[in-house]
Amino acid sequence: MKITAAITGVAAYVPEYVLNNEELEQSVDTTNEWIVTRCGVSERRILKDKDKASAFMAAEAATKLLVKKNISPLDIELIIVATVTPDYQYPATANIVADMIGAKNAWGFDLQAACSSFLSAVHTASKFIEAGTHKKVLVIGSDKMSSVVDYSCRKTSILFGDAAGAILLEPSTDETGIIDARLYADGSGAKQLYQPGGGSMMPASLDSVVNKQHFIHMDGQSVFKFAVVKMADVAEEMMIRNNLTADDVAFLTPHQANKRIIEATANRMGVTMDKVMMNIHKYGNTTSATIPLCLAEWENQLKKGDNVILTTFGAGFTWGGIYVKWSY
Numbered sequence: 200m201k202i203t204a205a206i207t208g209v210a211a212y213v214p215e216y217v218l219n220n221e222e223l224e225q226s227v228d229t230t231n232e233w234i235v236t237r238c239g240v241s242e243r244r245i246l247k248d249k250d251k252a253s254a255f256m257a258a259e260a261a262t263k264l265l266v267k268k269n270i271s272p273l274d275i276e277l278i279i280v281a282t283v284t285p286d287y288q289y290p291a292t293a294n295i296v297a298d299m300i301g302a303k304n305a306w307g308f309d310l311q312a313a314c315s316s317f318l319s320a321v322h323t324a325s326k327f328i329e330a331g332t333h334k335k336v337l338v339i340g341s342d343k344m345s346s347v348v349d350y351s352c353r354k355t356s357i358l359f360g361d362a363a364g365a366i367l368l369e370p371s372t373d374e375t376g377i378i379d380a381r382l383y384a385d386g387s388g389a390k391q392l393y394q395p396g397g398g399s400m401m402p403a404s405l406d407s408v409v410n411k412q413h414f415i416h417m418d419g420q421s422v423f424k425f426a427v428v429k430m431a432d433v434a435e436e437m438m439i440r441n442n443l444t445a446d447d448v449a450f451l452t453p454h455q456a457n458k459r460i461i462e463a464t465a466n467r468m469g470v471t472m473d474k475v476m477m478n479i480h481k482y483g484n485t486t487s488a489t490i491p492l493c494l495a496e497w498e499n500q501l502k503k504g505d506n507v508i509l510t511t512f513g514a515g516f517t518w519g520g521i522y523v524k525w526s527y
């Protein structure tokens with residue numbers, strides 16, 4: 200009997216502090232109207248506590264999920280944390296999260312594919328379940344984007360926020376779960392959206408700090424042009440590969456980078472906006488957390504057997520889609 204990896208639970212965490220467009224208007228040359236029209240963001244959450252970072256948010260989401268599912272952390276075998284803002288260069292944030300939540304029997308690692316980290320982690324995790332070697336895997340997307348955003352830059356400060364979302368993957372034999380996945384990468388676009396400093400190419404130095412090399416650098420327009428095409432392409436590809444019509448699709452769960460990119464994807468798929476999970480207005484782009492954050496918010500509307508298409512686009516460039524038949 201074929202084993203699929205089923206999503207059997209989801210939970211999310213967002214920090215309390217709300218950074219709204221009016222506050223950003225005070226620090227950079229922008230307007231609420233420009234931000235809402237060009238990106239669809241009204242506010243984002245910021246983790247203000249200097250002693251807390253991505254592992255904290257990941258652990259909050261994971262604990263909420265385990266409590267909801269009434270599962271002991273000791274039963275978790277593997278934790279994959281999708282993040283571009285790990286607490287440290289090493290050790291892996293996943294190890295810190297395991298310790299925070301008491302997952303003493305788990306091993307874990309971080310996975311970084313920019314905004315596509317979460318879907319890349321889900322695809323990876325599903326293989327451990329399908330192989331039959333693991334029965335309970337936590338995949339957590341967590342990013343403290345405020346730690347790498349230059350709040351004097353109007354091009355990026357308007358977009359990003361902090362959050363975490365977690366899903367539990369377990370084996371299923373009822374033909375629900377992760378049915379198909381297709382991930383892509385094109386490294387020739389590396390410098391159109393990247394953080395130049397802090398890696399082996401440009402280790403931290405006085406100069407790198409003074410020149411703001413440890414922040415996100417983005418050529419927004421070229422990223423937008425690529426994203427709008429590639430996210431729609433892969434969404435359409437997932438439908439064609441799986442013989443799905445727009446009517447068959449219950450929900451589209453897209454990475455929340457820009458409202459206009461999401462609308463273009465829905466449009467290409469032929470699905471109406473009432474089937475699109477979109478909360479970018481409340482949280483902005485939370486990088487690895489956007490998709491689980493949507494799933495958590497829409498969890499009550501999802502039904503067993505629903506066809507859900509998850510799509511992503513991010514730095515790299517990276518993009519991809521996952522087709523899930525919802526399991527509960």
Ligand code: UT7
Binds near residue numbers: 233357513
């Ligand atoms: O998740 C990872 C992937 N990331 C993305 O997918 C982000 C993709 N890019 C975008 O979403 C959009 O490119 C942005 C939202 C970043 C920018 O929107 P845009 O429509 O591409 O704006 P633009 O960069 O073409 O700028 C248009 C104008 C420019 O003024 P001029 O040259 O026409 O006079 C900018 O200087 O808007 C100006 N501008 C702003 N004005 C007010 C740029 N940023 C702002 C701002 N407030 N924050």
